[in-house]
Amino acid sequence: MSGIERLKGHLVETGGIGRPGSVRVERSDQLSLDIGVTRPTGSKENRQIRDYAVRCMKEAGLRVEFDAVGNIFGRREGSTPGLGSVMCGSHVDSVRNGGMFDGALGVFGAIEAVQRLKEENFENKRPLEVVIFTGEEASAFKQVLLGSSVLTGKVPLEQALDLKDEKGRTLRDALDGMGYRGTSIRRLDDVEFMIEMHIEQGPILYEEGTPIGIVQDITGLAWMLVTITGQENHAGTTPMKMRKDALVAAADVVTFVNKRATEMVEELGSTTVGTVGRLNVFPNGTNIVPGKVELGIDIRDVNRKNMEDLIQITVDFIENLEARYDVTTEIQMPAIHNPVPLSKEVTHVIEDSAKKLGIPSKRMSSGAGHDAQNIAEKIKTGMIFVPSVQGISHSPLEWTEWADAEKGLEVLVETLKSLSKE
Amino acid sequence: MSGIERLKGHLVETGGIGRPGSVRVERSDQLSLDIGVTRPTGSKENRQIRDYAVRCMKEAGLRVEFDAVGNIFGRREGSTPGLGSVMCGSHVDSVRNGGMFDGALGVFGAIEAVQRLKEENFENKRPLEVVIFTGEEASAFKQVLLGSSVLTGKVPLEQALDLKDEKGRTLRDALDGMGYRGTSIRRLDDVEFMIEMHIEQGPILYEEGTPIGIVQDITGLAWMLVTITGQENHAGTTPMKMRKDALVAAADVVTFVNKRATEMVEELGSTTVGTVGRLNVFPNGTNIVPGKVELGIDIRDVNRKNMEDLIQITVDFIENLEARYDVTTEIQMPAIHNPVPLSKEVTHVIEDSAKKLGIPSKRMSSGAGHDAQNIAEKIKTGMIFVPSVQGISHSPLEWTEWADAEKGLEVLVETLKSLSKE
Numbered sequence: 001m002s003g004i005e006r007l008k009g010h011l012v013e014t015g016g017i018g019r020p021g022s023v024r025v026e027r028s029d030q031l032s033l034d035i036g037v038t039r040p041t042g043s044k045e046n047r048q049i050r051d052y053a054v055r056c057m058k059e060a061g062l063r064v065e066f067d068a069v070g071n072i073f074g075r076r077e078g079s080t081p082g083l084g085s086v087m088c089g090s091h092v093d094s095v096r097n098g099g100m101f102d103g104a105l106g107v108f109g110a111i112e113a114v115q116r117l118k119e120e121n122f123e124n125k126r127p128l129e130v131v132i133f134t135g136e137e138a139s140a141f142k143q144v145l146l147g148s149s150v151l152t153g154k155v156p157l158e159q160a161l162d163l164k165d166e167k168g169r170t171l172r173d174a175l176d177g178m179g180y181r182g183t184s185i186r187r188l189d190d191v192e193f194m195i196e197m198h199i200e201q202g203p204i205l206y207e208e209g210t211p212i213g214i215v216q217d218i219t220g221l222a223w224m225l226v227t228i229t230g231q232e233n234h235a236g237t238t239p240m241k242m243r244k245d246a247l248v249a250a251a252d253v254v255t256f257v258n259k260r261a262t263e264m265v266e267e268l269g270s271t272t273v274g275t276v277g278r279l280n281v282f283p284n285g286t287n288i289v290p291g292k293v294e295l296g297i298d299i300r301d302v303n304r305k306n307m308e309d310l311i312q313i314t315v316d317f318i319e320n321l322e323a324r325y326d327v328t329t330e331i332q333m334p335a336i337h338n339p340v341p342l343s344k345e346v347t348h349v350i351e352d353s354a355k356k357l358g359i360p361s362k363r364m365s366s367g368a369g370h371d372a373q374n375i376a377e378k379i380k381t382g383m384i385f386v387p388s389v390q391g392i393s394h395s396p397l398e399w400t401e402w403a404d405a406e407k408g409l410e411v412l413v414e415t416l417k418s419l420s421k422e
Numbered sequence: 423m424s425g426i427e428r429l430k431g432h433l434v435e436t437g438g439i440g441r442p443g444s445v446r447v448e449r450s451d452q453l454s455l456d457i458g459v460t461r462p463t464g465s466k467e468n469r470q471i472r473d474y475a476v477r478c479m480k481e482a483g484l485r486v487e488f489d490a491v492g493n494i495f496g497r498r499e500g501s502t503p504g505l506g507s508v509m510c511g512s513h514v515d516s517v518r519n520g521g522m523f524d525g526a527l528g529v530f531g532a533i534e535a536v537q538r539l540k541e542e543n544f545e546n547k548r549p550l551e552v553v554i555f556t557g558e559e560a561s562a563f564k565q566v567l568l569g570s571s572v573l574t575g576k577v578p579l580e581q582a583l584d585l586k587d588e589k590g591r592t593l594r595d596a597l598d599g600m601g602y603r604g605t606s607i608r609r610l611d612d613v614e615f616m617i618e619m620h621i622e623q624g625p626i627l628y629e630e631g632t633p634i635g636i637v638q639d640i641t642g643l644a645w646m647l648v649t650i651t652g653q654e655n656h657a658g659t660t661p662m663k664m665r666k667d668a669l670v671a672a673a674d675v676v677t678f679v680n681k682r683a684t685e686m687v688e689e690l691g692s693t694t695v696g697t698v699g700r701l702n703v704f705p706n707g708t709n710i711v712p713g714k715v716e717l718g719i720d721i722r723d724v725n726r727k728n729m730e731d732l733i734q735i736t737v738d739f740i741e742n743l744e745a746r747y748d749v750t751t752e753i754q755m756p757a758i759h760n761p762v763p764l765s766k767e768v769t770h771v772i773e774d775s776a777k778k779l780g781i782p783s784k785r786m787s788s789g790a791g792h793d794a795q796n797i798a799e800k801i802k803t804g805m806i807f808v809p810s811v812q813g814i815s816h817s818p819l820e821w822t823e824w825a826d827a828e829k830g831l832e833v834l835v836e837t838l839k840s841l842s843k844e
Contacts, residue, residue: 202659219658223708234815235697235720236641236789237624240684242813247698248680254673262662275657276669277708279701286645286699286718288816296708298657367658391664393656 004406006115010108011405014052014092015100018045025100028389028399036097036396040140041070042165042174049092050132050180053107057130060115067186068157069150070134070175076114078420080125084192084379086420088113088412089131091147091371095139099398105386105405106197107132113413124420126192133371140165140174148371151186152378193346193419194381196372197412199400203391204364211407212361213385214350217302218373219271219365220339222311224297226253226318230327232283232291247281247290249325254279256317257297264306271365272301274310302339302365340373346382346419353414359407368393384408384415426828428537432530433827436474436514437522440467447522450811450821458519458818462562463492464587464596471514472554472602475529479552482537489608490579491572492556492597498536500842502547506614506801508842510535510834511553513569513793517561521820527808527827528619529554535835546842548614555793562587562596570793573608574800615768615841616803618794619834621822625813626786633829634783635807636772639724640795641693641787642761644733646719648675648740652749654705654713669703669712671747676701678739679719686728693787694723696732724761724787733758762795768804768841775836781829790815806830806837 008026016022018039025031039045054072057064062074078085090106110130117124134147141163149155161172175181200206205213230244254276261274278296297314301307311333318329347363354361366373366383375381386408389399430448438444440461447453461467476494479486484496500507512528532552539546556569563585571577583594597603622628627635652666676698683696700718719736723729733755740751769785776783788795788805797803808830811821 200659201656202661203664204661207664221658225708232817233813234623234790235695235699236643236722236791237622237815238695238789238813239624239626239693240680240687240695242625242629245680245697247676247701251673251676254669255677258662258667258670265662271661273657273660273662275667275709275711277657277703277710277712278706279669279703280706281699281701284700284702286647287697287720288699289697290699298709300658367660368656369658391655391660393659395654 004402004409007108007112007405007409008402010056011100011104014049014104014108017049017052018094031397031399033396037094037100038096038098039092039094040096041093041135041171042140042169042177046093047178050178053092053111053132056108056111060111061118062114062130066180066182067184068182069147069160070180071147071151071186072132073186074130076118076124076128078125078127079123083126084190085127085129086416087129087131087191087194088416089133090196090198091133091136093135093137093139095137095394097396098394099396101199101398101400102201102393103136105199105400109197109409109412112409113416116413117416122417125422126420128416128420129191136371141171144369145371145374148374151188152374154374157185188375188378191379194372194375194379195346195384195412195415196370197384197386197408198370199388199393200385201368201388201393205385205387206389206391210360210362211387211404212354212359212411213364214347214361215342215366215383215385216347216363217339217341217365218370219300219302219367220304220307221335221337221369222299222307222333223335224299224311224314225332225334226295226297227330228293228321228327230291230325233289235287235289238289243289244326245289246293246327249321249327250279250293250295252321253295253318257314260313261310264310268306270301270303270306271367272306272310273367274299300367304339307339340376342372342376342382343380346380349418350382350384350411350415353418354411357410357414359411384411426824426831429530429534429827429831430824432478433522433526436471436526436530439471439474440516453819453821455818459516459522460518460520461514461516462518463515463557463593464562464591464599468515469600472600475514475533475554478530478533482533483540484536484552488602488604489606490604491569491582492602493569493573493608494554495608496552498540498546498550500547500549501545505548506612507549507551508838509551509553509613509616510838511555512618512620513555513558515557515559515561517559517816519818520816521818523621523820523822524623524815525558527621527822531619531831531834534831535838538835539838544839547844548842550838550842551613558793563593566791567793567796570796573610574796576796579607610797610800613801616794616797616801617768617806617834617837618792619806619808619830620792621810621815621820622807623790623810623815627807627809628811628813632782632784633809633826634776634781634833635786636769636783637764637788637805637807638769638785639764639787640762640792641722641724641789642726642729643757643759643791644721644729644755645757646721646733646736647754647756648717648719649752650715650743650749652713652747655711657709657711660711665711666748667711668715668749671743671749672701672715672717674743675717675740679736682735683732686732690728692723692725692728693789694728694732695789696721722789726761729761762798764794764798764804765802768802771840772804772806772833772837775840776833779832779836781833806833
C-alpha cells in the first residue's frame with residue numbers, strides 16, 4: 001500500500017476512537033455535530049489511540065520509548081554516527097467534541113513518512129524520530145502544550161505531574177493509569193531538526209485553494225480579562241442621563257478591539273487579530289440596567305510590537321471609559337506569550353520540497369499555538385500546514401480533504417529526506 | 423399614636439418578614455446586600471404578611487374579604503347609600519432579595535389612612551376600601567400584575583389559577599396553601615376611584631429633593647428578544663476580514679439603543695428609555711469568535727408614538743446588521759404594553775391635597791409598571807410617589823426616608839378625604 005491509502009486508513013480507524021458509537025468517518029458528508037471526537041489525556045480513548053500509534057511505529061521499524069511525562073518517541077537510527085536526529089510528529093489527544101485531524105494527522109503522517117522511507121530503503125544519515133507529545137490540548141489538565149513544555153524545561157516535571165483534571169486526578173495518576181509514565185527525562189541535545197505537520201485551523205489555504213502552508217512564525221498571544229463596574233438600576237425608572245450602564249461601556253470595547261485590529265491589518269498588512277470572545281453581564285435581566293460586565297479579550301500577532309501596541313491602545317481605551325461613562329474598570333492579563341519565529345533553514349527545505357514535487361505552497365503565520373513553538377526555542381523547527389475545510393477546527397465538523405492530506409504527506413516525506421540525508 | 427409612628431411600626435415589623443434572621447430594619451445604615459426581603463406569592467412569608475395586614479385592617483374597623491385570586495379587600499361603608507367606593511392599596515408580595523417599601527408602603531399607608539379617618543370620626547360619604555393585590559411581582563408565577571389583571575378581566579381566572587411557579591405548584595394550590603383562595607370574583611362596578619401610593623423606584627424625586635410625585639401616566643413597555651447568528655470560529659486563525667462575529671454586531675445594537683433613546687430625550691424632551699439589560703454570548707470562550715448572541719431589549723415611553731418609533735427604528739437597525747456583518751437576525755416581541763394615562767380628576771385632587779398641606783409636589787410619569795395601570799383602564803385612578811433614596815429598588819438597599827413616607831401618608835389621607843366626602 002502507498003500514497004494516501006495507508007495514512008487514510010490510520011486516520012479513519014483512529015477517528016472512531018473517542019467518537020460516540022465508534023463511528024468511522026471517511027467522507028465529510030458523514031460528519032455531524034452530534035458525533036465529535038473526545039480523547040483528553042488520561043482517558044481510555046487516549047490510551048487506545050496511543051496503543052494504536054505505538055503498534056504502527058513498531059510496524060514502521062521504530063524502537064519505541066516514552067519519557068516521564070508520557071511523550072512517546074519512536075526511533076530509527078541513522079547511518080552516520082553522532083549526527084543529531086530529525087524529529088517529526090504532533091499529538092493524539094483532542095479537545096472535547098473535536099475533530100479527527102487535529103494532531104492525529106501530524107502523528108500518523110510522520111509514521112507513514114518513516115515507513116515509506118524504510119520501504120524505499122532510503123539511507124537516512126541522521127536518526128529519524130517520530131514524537132507524540134502529551135497533552136497538547138487543555139481538555140484534561142487545563143494547560144496547553146504540556147508534553148513539549150516539560151521536554152524543553154519550561155515547566156518542571158513534578159509541577160506538570162501534580163496538575164489535576166476536573167475530577168481531581170493528577171497527570172501522574174492519569175499516565176500511570178494508561179501505562180505511559182516512563183522514568184527518564186528526555187532532553188533535545190541530540191536532536192537537530194523538528195518538523196510538525198498540522199491542519200491550518202483557519203480559512204486561508206482553503207479559501208485560496210493553496211494545498212501547502214509553510215509556517216514562518218507562530219503568533220504571540222495575550223489574554224485580557226476586563227471588569228467594568230457601573231450602577232445596576234431599574235431600566236424603566238432610571239432616566240438615560242442618570243445611568244452608569246456597564247454594558248454600554250463594554251460595547252465600546254467590543255467595537256474598538258474589532259475596529260482597531262482590522263485597521264492594523266489594513267494599514268500594516270499585519271497578521272493582527274483582536275477578539276472579544278467572552279462577555280458576561282450582571283445581573284443580566286432585560287429590565288435591569290447592567291451593573292457589571294466581564295470581558296475576555298484575545299489579542300494575537302506574529303509581530304511582537306504590533307501585539308504590544310494593540311494591548312496598550314486597548315488598555316488606554318478601557319481606562320478612558322471611566323471618565324466617559326462614570327464607571328470603574330479593572331484589567332488582568334492572565335496570559336501573554338511572545339511570538340515565536342520558526343527556522344528559516346527548515347522553512348527553505350520545506351519550500352524546496354514542495355517546489356520539487358510541483359505542489360503550490362505559501363509562507364504563512366500560525367494563529368494557533370502548537371508544540372512546535374516550544375521546540376523552536378531550542379532547535380531548528382518548521383511546520384507544514386494543510387487546508388482546513390472552511391477553516392473549521394476544534395469541532396466535529398473539522399475536515400481536511402484526502403487529496404490535501406496526501407500533498408502534505410508527500411511534502412513531509414521529501415522534507416525528511418532532505419533534512420536527514422546529511 | 424399618630425403621624426408616621428404607627429405606619430413606621432407596621433413597615434419595620436413586616437420588613438422583617440421574609441428577611442434572613444427576621445432582622446428588623448429601622449434605619450438605612452442597617453441595610454445590607456445580604457439581607458433582602460423575599461416574599462413571593464404562596465410562600466410562608468407571603469402568608470405571614472397577609473395575616474398581619476388582615477389583623478391591621480380589622481383593627482382599623484374594616485370588614486375583610488378576599489376574592490377567587492386572593493386579592494384582599496377591607497371595607498368601611500360610607501354614609502350615603504349607592505355611591506361608588508374609593509379604593510386604595512397596593513401589594514405585599516416582593517421580588518427575591520428586595521426591599522421593605524415596595525408594595526408594603528402603599529398597603530400599610532392605606533390602612534393607616536383609613537384608621538386615621540376613623541379616629542378623626544371623618545364622615546366618608548363614599549365607602550372606603552383597602553385593597554391588597556395578589557402577585558404584583560413576577561417572583562413566583564413569572565407574570566406581573568396578576569391580581570389586578572384578573573380583577574379587571576384582562577386575564578381569565580382559571581388561566582391565572584393554572585399558572586405554575588418554578589417548583590410546578592399552581593397558583594390555585596399556592597392560594598389554598600395560604601388559606602387565601604376565596605370563591606367570588608370581584609368586579610369594579612361599585613368602585614368610583616382608585617389610588618395607589620408607591621415608592622418611585624427611580625432617582626427623580628430624590629435627586630430633585632421633591633417629596634411627592636403625582637403620576638400622570640404609566641409608561642408603555644416593549645420587550646424585544648433578539649438573536650444574532652454569525653459564524654463561530656477560532657480567534658487566532660480567523661483573519662479579521664473573514665469573520666462573522668455575532669458579538670461585534672450585537673455591540674452595535676447596545677450602542678444604538680442607548681444613543682437613540684438618549685437623543686429622543688434630548689430632541690423631544692420625552693420620557694424615553696431604551697436598555698439592553700440581557701446579553702448572552704455563545705459559545706462564550708475568550709479564544710472563540712462568537713457565533714451567536716442573544717439580547718433582551720427593554721423600551722419604554724409614556725408616549726405611544728415615541729415608543730413605537732423607537733421599536734421600529736431599532737428593528738430596522740437590527741435587520742440592517744445582516745448586510746453589514748453577514749449575520750442573520752431574529753426578533754421576537756414577547757411583551758408590549760401601551761402607555762396608560764391616569765385620571766386627570768384624581769391627579770388634580772392629589773395636587774390640591776399636597777398644596778393644601780404645603781408639601782411640594784411634581785407631576786411625573788411612572789417608568790415602572792403598577793397594578794394601578796390595570797385599574798386605570800376601568801375606573802378613575804391616581805398614584806402618589808414618594809422618593810426612593812438614590813433611585814434604588816428591587817434591592818436590599820431600597821430605602822425611603824421616614825419623613826418622606828410621612829408626607830406621602832398625609833397627602834394620601836387628604837386625598838381620601840376629598841374623594842370620599844361626596
